[in-house]
Amino acid sequence: MNSVVHFEMPYDDQARMTKFYEQAFGWQTKALGEAMGNYVLATTTETDERGPKKPGAINGGFFPKKPDWPAQHPSVVIAVDNITEAMKQVQRAGGSVLGEPMEIPGVGQYVSFTDTEGNRVSMLQPTPRN
Numbered sequence: 001m002n003s004v005v006h007f008e009m010p011y012d013d014q015a016r017m018t019k020f021y022e023q024a025f026g027w028q029t030k031a032l033g034e035a036m037g038n039y040v041l042a043t044t045t046e047t048d049e050r051g052p053k054k055p056g057a058i059n060g061g062f063f064p065k066k067p068d069w070p071a072q073h074p075s076v077v078i079a080v081d082n083i084t085e086a087m088k089q090v091q092r093a094g095g096s097v098l099g100e101p102m103e104i105p106g107v108g109q110y111v112s113f114t115d116t117e118g119n120r121v122s123m124l125q126p127t128p129r130n
Contacts, residue, residue, distance in 0.1 A: 079124055
């Protein structure tokens with residue numbers, strides 16, 4: 001099985017969103033800046049270099065809403081071994097891949113898709129860790 005490893009949600013106002021999740025839930029956030037598309041990482045559980053320490057817990061992130069992006073809703077990210085093959089499996093199962101995979105430096109290959117119910121979901125082929 002391929003596990004859910006990350007969540008994502010869009011934001012309109014980065015400062016407002018950061019303040020809300022830090023105050024409401026105690027999450028730690030880290031803005032990655034313009035070079036990384038103004039993405040904001042959200043740490044929701046104790047983490048080390050291998051990821052969350054608590055089994056089943058995941059971290060996530062927030063991306064800025066853009067008028068020309070499809071399906072900007074909260075979603076989950078599923079880890080896959082081979083993103084090219086996973087894209088084919090999604091299409092064979094009735095889903096639609098949204099564009100081509102993009103390289104996230106130090107993280108891996110990433111692409112979003114819609115499932116048969118119209119939900120936006122993403123896949124990540126993680127960069128191997130030494």
